[in-house]
Amino acid sequence: MLSHIFALFNHFVTQPAYNPSVQFDNVELVDRPWFPYLCTEVEHWQWNTAGDGHYNFWVVLSGDGYLTCDRETFRLKPGMFFIFSPHQRISANHFSGPRITRFSAHFQPVKSGNRVDLDTSFRLLGREALSVSTLRRRIDTLMRIAMRREDDPLLAEHLYQLICELCSGVEIASDVLLNPRVAEAMRIFREAPSTVESIDELARQVGVSRSHFDREFTRQVGQAPKQFLIHCKMIEAQRYLESSQMRVGEIAEALGYRDIYFFSRQFKQCCGLSPISYRKQIRAM
Template sequence: MTQPLQITRLSPPTFWRCEPSWSWESPVQADHLLWCVLDGRGHLELDGAHQELSPGVCALFRPGDAPRATHDPHRRLLVFGMHFEAPNAAVPEPRWGDVQDRELLGVLARTSDSAYRRGDALGRRQAELCLEQLIGLIWDAVHNPGRAVADTAVDEIARQLRQDPGREWSVAEMAGSAALSRAQFTRRFVAQLGMSPAQYLIQARIDRAHQLLTESGMTVGQTATALGYTDVPYFSRQYKQRTGRTPSQDKK
């Protein structure tokens, strides 16, 4: 079994707006450092590798790193970060990536800061959980750089299918929402999610049906109707194909 990464925050979450004359020649890092740009423009260097800095660019430095950075004094950097302890496996190569979801990046940074400054044990733990999520965002940005707008649109449509599987969905409608042809949308959907949109919708309906049957007190007929099935026997067959059990067997 894979053991979870042990990540421990070592310093308070901190925002700093770099002074106009600011430059950074870091001493050799003794621990890990999260470093996220929320505003401004600049330049970062580590071991001969270079990165232009702009909102969304985030770095994870390891012990032994000695990064250097400068910025445009007319577009001063706003940086969020904290020191932490973790296995080096938590830090990707290269050390930095461009986080596309800048809204989430900002929310996690602000939540970490405000939770920590409450001063209670739960707030400190919440700040640490935000740190773990930020590390995950950066890891994803490094390993899945520059995702196309269409890929993000497909992810969003898949989320909507899971959230509201009882709706009457059509592939043409989904493709239009993603600004793709039906063929392009279906190819991208299968590539990202491993099944066609129609099969994904069926799975989302069966997953929700299982939840309703086991938790809500709804009957098999009520569940089928709620999820867009007009034929209860057909619903039951799909349910058994996907779960290996009949709806009645799962009804609590």
């Protein structure tokens, strides 16, 4: 069975001895057996890290979300991949739409049998594989190999081969790199939605007209800024209801609402339950 799996993997992955764009000739797996890791994240998933002491090969297999690294924000889509360097600051979020399914493998680069420190030019953010379906099959095969600890050398070899092919066969997915002004507005919406008094004021804050801001935000994010802001406020409201003892009126005020009834109607429209019913349901679980 395993021989069939390896043959299938080799059918989809060319086997370069060394790719000049990759400054190492193999990888050393880190955090076994927990990684490689494949999962579908929860609704409104968030991930924040100041970075670990290893490299992270990170692939989106399905879903919709956003990722920020090195002051650039990307709209995630299936087939995108990243290789994060040690200690990079990364944040990723899912707001709405299909949940994110991602693959992650922690590694250290190796050359001639020794760990190597890569120079800063080895930076892969927001690249896109040529074939999403082929990439999914390759990841599935990697995960099957990963189930057998005795096959770690083979797993490392195939992970390296996949990285080589992706590095040599793709271009940066420029259509998913958000305009810095749009990215900054998203950050404000996400991190401090209660501070946004009006979309007009936020547009002025990021240095564009309201009409231009509405048009560009909607084009790049797929949702009008007002709708996106409401969604961020409702996510915050859910967290307050789940993890605090604040009353509904206090939550509404904390999110910038002057009318508790308007807040409650908006919450029900977005979440399908009133704030009180939502809290009762969470506590009953």
